[in-house]
Amino acid sequence: MKLSRTRSQETILKLLHQLGREISAQELYIELRQANLALGLATIYRALEALKLSGTIQARLLGNGETLYSIAQQDRHHMTCLQCGTSIALREEECPVHALEAQLRQSAQFEIYYHTLEFFGLCSPCQQEKVSVGS
Ligand SMILES: [Zn+2]
Ligand SMILES: [Zn+2]
Incomplete structure (x- = not known):
């Protein structure tokens, strides 16, 4: 299966690599804005879901219901x-x-x-x- 990533997926992936830590979708939204790469929350969630399904990133659900995303390790x-x-x-x-x-x-x-x-x-x-x- 060939992997073709959208631009927003690439942007998020790059940021996750740079950060090197777990981050929530909300935090990601803020980080992207600060980097002048603003994406809508819906776009961020869609991109995160696609990256998760491709095994590129992993999600961890916290006890408080918040999900943290990071590069799959x-x-x-x-x-x-x-x-x-x-x-x-x-x-x-x-x-x-x-x-x-x-x-x-x-x-x-x-x-x-x-x-x-x-x-x-x-x-x-x-x-x-x-x-x-x-x-
Ligand atoms: Zn404690
Ligand atoms: Zn293990």
Whole structure:
């Protein structure tokens, strides 16, 4: 399948590469405006959806319903605090799913773009807060 990207997709992709971090569609909208590359929100959502389906970017849904987009990466995982929403990235070598993915690629005949793995709980400042509230 040949990939043909629209101009807005290219623009968004370039910005995501430059930023090198996760960003919401709203933030993306603001960043693009600041770079004098203003796109409508509907266009941004359409472009993000197309890029997601092509495996170029990945989306991560946060607990608050917000979706963050970034360039698709094989092994980027987070521990997310349910109380304050802080996301702490795991190191790449800490991913236990990597080997399984390689195996599935071969055996399941499924074109895997990326996988997700997330942990939820309380970060250490929030744990301490809980202790002091409880006492
Ligand atoms: Zn992984
Ligand atoms: Zn926290």
